[in-house]
Amino acid sequence: MEKIKNRVIAALTGSIATGKTVVLDYFRDNLGFKVVSADSVGHEVLKNPEIIGKIGETFGAGVIKNGEIDRKILGKIVFSDKAELARLNEITHPAILKKTFEIIDEISKAHPVILEAAILIEAGWHKYFDTVMLTWCKPEIQLDRLMTRDNISEEEAKIRIASQMSFEAKRPFATHIIDTSYGIEVTRFTLEKIAKEIL
Numbered sequence: 001m002e003k004i005k006n007r008v009i010a011a012l013t014g015s016i017a018t019g020k021t022v023v024l025d026y027f028r029d030n031l032g033f034k035v036v037s038a039d040s041v042g043h044e045v046l047k048n049p050e051i052i053g054k055i056g057e058t059f060g061a062g063v064i065k066n067g068e069i070d071r072k073i074l075g076k077i078v079f080s081d082k083a084e085l086a087r088l089n090e091i092t093h094p095a096i097l098k099k100t101f102e103i104i105d106e107i108s109k110a111h112p113v114i115l116e117a118a119i120l121i122e123a124g125w126h127k128y129f130d131t132v133m134l135t136w137c138k139p140e141i142q143l144d145r146l147m148t149r150d151n152i153s154e155e156e157a158k159i160r161i162a163s164q165m166s167f168e169a170k171r172p173f174a175t176h177i178i179d180t181s182y183g184i185e186v187t188r189f190t191l192e193k194i195a196k197e198i199l
Helices: 020-030 038-045 049-059 071-079 082-107 139-150 154-162 167-173 184-198
Strands: 009-014 034-037 113-116 131-136 176-179
Touching (some): 009 020, 009 167, 020 034, 020 113, 020 184, 038 082, 131 167, 131 184, 176 184
Parallel strands (some): 009 113, 009 131
């Protein structure tokens, strides 16, 4: 994948429940950016019969229901075991990356684009972007947001957070840190400054 020259393309990442969606909404609704979500592309890729077949072979027929991937069952397998997650990523990541860049290539002809990808740095995709934004918030806020959003216990929320690459490990790869601890009214000043820089 080549970087697309002379077009405004940035990437946004951050751990679960650190405010990525709120940040993206602001970029889209107030600053004129189009947003591409790697997660949404991933959902599309999981409907691909070839990918469904490979996942079934790798994780067993139990992860397929009515010809589709049961994301809840698959999630239970991969979120509790990093080796299993790596196996899933080997199947899905190349297809997600290819499809994502096809979409970005098209949209960026007319609009500035932000790619949102939770696993941007883990997957090594950050290297395709000059601007990499990383969301962060205070750990206790992150925990509370996740428990509330997904209606899960504190223990479950801690397991999910621990299964991801830490903020400290991601930080060296980011060109901009976005602290969302105090809500969008405070965060928007940072976002407007970033937009000015990259546009």
